[in-house]
Amino acid sequence: MQRAKRWLFLIHRWLGIVACLFMLLWFVSGVVMMYVGYPKLTQSERLARLPDLDGARCCISVGEAARALPADARPSSIVLTSAAGGPQYQFGVGKKVIAVDALSGAAVTDIGAKDAVAAAHVFMPDATPRYVDRVDEDTWTHTRGLDLHRPLHRVQMGDPEQTLLYVSSTTGEVVRKATHTERVWNYAGAWLHWLYAFRGGPLDGAWSHIVIYLSLAGVLVAVSGSVIGIWRWRFRGRFRSGAKTPYREPVMRWHHLIGLAFAGITLTWVFSGLMSMNPWGLFKGGGVELNRRAYAGAVLDPASWPLGSSDALRLLPPSWQARELRWHMLDGKPYLIAINGAGRTRMIDASEHHVDDAVPQEQVMRAAAKLIDAPLAGSELLQREDAYYYSREAHTMMGGMRHPLPVLRLRYADAAQTWVHIDPATGVVLGKLDGTQRVKRWLFAFLHSWDLPVLLSSRPLWDIALILLSLGGLALSLTGVVIGVRRLRH
Known part of the structure; x- marks a missing residue:
């Protein structure tokens, strides 16, 4: 027993010297991230800045545009959108995007500095653009979702926020924006929280392991500290000093008292941060892949598409201006999803040349029966968000994503x-959750940010609670750092 106690004290002491410093940084940066997120360009921001697609002058048919693709290319997705103010087809082929000018039919290649500046000017017409350089990845573009667009052109805008825009070298569209405020605060926020100092340099390949093992060290420090704190507390009687704690030195005393009060939340947040990294593939699970081809019911073939893009745009009501068209196969039937600047959708039946608000629900259910090689155990139409389907504010890590309601x-x-x-209106599959992923939802998302819809709707109580608890964890970590520095001096 004595040996076990000694090892517990040694683990807490020596791991704490390193872990408390990082835990201190995590508590500070966590509060910043509550209000300033990692730079991004949300779907709503992107759509709001796109021009309307004009059926009178746009565009060549998707079949004509597809002639610019390699002979063996089989697109899995097709979008008609705009880049630098001009209409553009974007074909998803494998793990890359091939862009084609929707007026000339020429493949988009060699996006240079002039193209990037032109795209930036269209995106922010009231600001003067200045080309900076071309980068593969930098401090504000670690997101893997940008891999399709690398390398990225950086354009500095002369607006009051000194916005830095990133332009895709694949499509020529703006794919990320980072204001000066976001860049400054993120050095104390996401950049610090996710230890991005280790990204992009010689330690880039070890970044995930660094975060995982530092988090694991934090868990061990919190657990050992909790056990020691309880051992050292006099539940009955008092020490000679008259106190319940044996420590008379102020910093040690406060570390003990604060630890008893806040070790639980500290352990919760460090543990959930560890879970966010999916350590050792814990949440990889054995989930099945969705059979999207069976769900579609037919191959997406641009050469045989029955409705021209110009004709489709003219089918829409005059007051309803589309910013994008998305090609969609559902249960063997071709559709176009028209999306306006507010993100709302209309469905265009490409075979019958008809516009409606939604696809037939029986068609969605027929297709859904083929999505997974297993029987349906149940279905429900959610009219409101719940613990597994909910939205977050745009600046948060998972914020800004589309969560339409109702949802099937x-x-x-x-x-x-x-x-x-x-999405019952469009038949688009929004995502899947297997049992393992639902466990992760609780071990990471809930424990880390208390993101139940009922809690998120209780602001500012949610803010007050998280800030007060963060201050407690900060005080615990700070006293630990002071104790660690003293130990190292000796």
């Missing part, structure tokens, strides 16, 4: 207990 939730009787969310 399908539960399958497969081994992984898969749930699938489908």
